[in-house]
Amino acid sequence: MERVSRMVSERPVVIFSRSTCGMCHTVQALFTDFGVHPAVHELDEIPRGREIEQALSRLGCSPSVPAVFIGGELVGGVSEVMSLHLNRSLIPLLKNVGALWV
Numbered sequence: 001m002e003r004v005s006r007m008v009s010e011r012p013v014v015i016f017s018r019s020t021c022g023m024c025h026t027v028q029a030l031f032t033d034f035g036v037h038p039a040v041h042e043l044d045e046i047p048r049g050r051e052i053e054q055a056l057s058r059l060g061c062s063p064s065v066p067a068v069f070i071g072g073e074l075v076g077g078v079s080e081v082m083s084l085h086l087n088r089s090l091i092p093l094l095k096n097v098g099a100l101w102v
Contacts, residue, residue: 003048004055008069012099013038016056016067019045023078024066030085036099038068071097 008014013031017024019042031038043049053064059074061067068075070093075081084090094100
């Protein structure tokens with residue numbers, strides 16, 4: 001859990017992903033299209049990725065990826081991110097944490 005906390009404090013937007021996950025790629029593309037450069041951790045490509053995935057599950061991420069953190073807080077997965085986007089809350093949230101300057 002401590003490792004996850006340390007990783008999510010690196011940048012305003014942090015995404016835990018798997019390189020083979022289509023929904024993970026979709027979420028990453030959404031942020032990139034906005035001009036946001038999230039820290040992306042591909043759990044199938046990093047040491048102890050399985051442990052991190054288990055910690056994300058304990059935090060309530062189901063499925064465990066994609067897991068999106070904004071401003072150090074767990075937002076959730078693709079459904080939660082898209083809900084924020086559709087109700088026009090995502091961009092203001094990104095601005096508030098310094099991830100977007102438009």
